[in-house]
Amino acid sequence: MSKPEIFVTFRLTQAEKDLLKQYCEQASRNQTDVLRELVRSLHRRLKS
Known part of the structure; x- marks a missing residue:
């Protein structure tokens, strides 16, 4: 797998951040890793 070269920054509500943290834990x-997997799953959704 290639080394990531791009950084993405975005805003979340506190509730969204808490949900992400809880899921990760x-x-x-x-x-x-969780967010990268989510982005990769979009490829499968586009094919549908």
Whole structure:
């Protein structure tokens, strides 16, 4: 897999941030991995 070269910054509400944090803790994964997986899943959704 290639090394990531792009940084993306976006705003969340506190509730969204808390939800992301809770999910990451439950899944024992970091936020970068979770968000990267979400972005990759969009490719599958576009094909549908």
